[in-house]
Amino acid sequence: MKSNGLIIGHIRDSTIAHVRTVAWRLGADVPFVDVGEYVTTGSITDATSSNAVLTVSGHDYPLGGVSCIYQRASIEPDAPPWSQSRLLALETALLSSGSEVINRPLTGWQNMSKPLQMLMLESCGFVVPSSRATRACRQLSQMIAAARWMAARKLRAVLS
Numbered sequence: 001m002k003s004n005g006l007i008i009g010h011i012r013d014s015t016i017a018h019v020r021t022v023a024w025r026l027g028a029d030v031p032f033v034d035v036g037e038y039v040t041t042g043s044i045t046d047a048t049s050s051n052a053v054l055t056v057s058g059h060d061y062p063l064g065g066v067s068c069i070y071q072r073a074s075i076e077p078d079a080p081p082w083s084q085s086r087l088l089a090l091e092t093a094l095l096s097s098g099s100e101v102i103n104r105p106l107t108g109w110q111n112m113s114k115p116l117q118m119l120m121l122e123s124c125g126f127v128v129p130s131s132r133a134t135r136a137c138r139q140l141s142q143m144i145a146a147a148r149w150m151a152a153r154k155l156r157a158v159l160s
């Protein structure tokens with residue numbers, strides 16, 4: 001049986017703090033893994049299989065045994081090369097896990113992934129706001145037709 005979820009990110013990240021708070025308020029017991037702690041002392045076994053296990057601070061997190069993973073793992077661009085390789089191992093394990101991963105590695109390169117991420121959050125039981133923001137104003141009508149919950153941000157700037 002899969003556990004409810006796992007949150008992976010930096011302990012001081014405001015978005016991670018918000019997600020953790022919402023999970024707590026909903027009564028969900030969702031474990032949190034601090035990326036900084038993983039990079040310095042953690043490990044991953046079987047990173048390229050659905051049996052990957054993330055070990056941090058003596059706790060094992062079988063990534064394939066989690067129904068939903070929310071991640072915001074990142075390393076500073078000027079971080080030592082060894083920390084970059086540890087992040088790559090984590091990203092590989094997340095992609096190989098077979099679990100639903102919200103904010104998948106590499107999707108953060110474009111903001112086009114945000115609507116998909118919100119749908120994924122909703123499908124995992126999170127309550128999401130009924131509106132979204134976009135700067136792609138030309139495609140706004142297409143987006144609203146395709147996904148009624150989207151709305152334009154900074155529309156006034158476009159209209160003026």
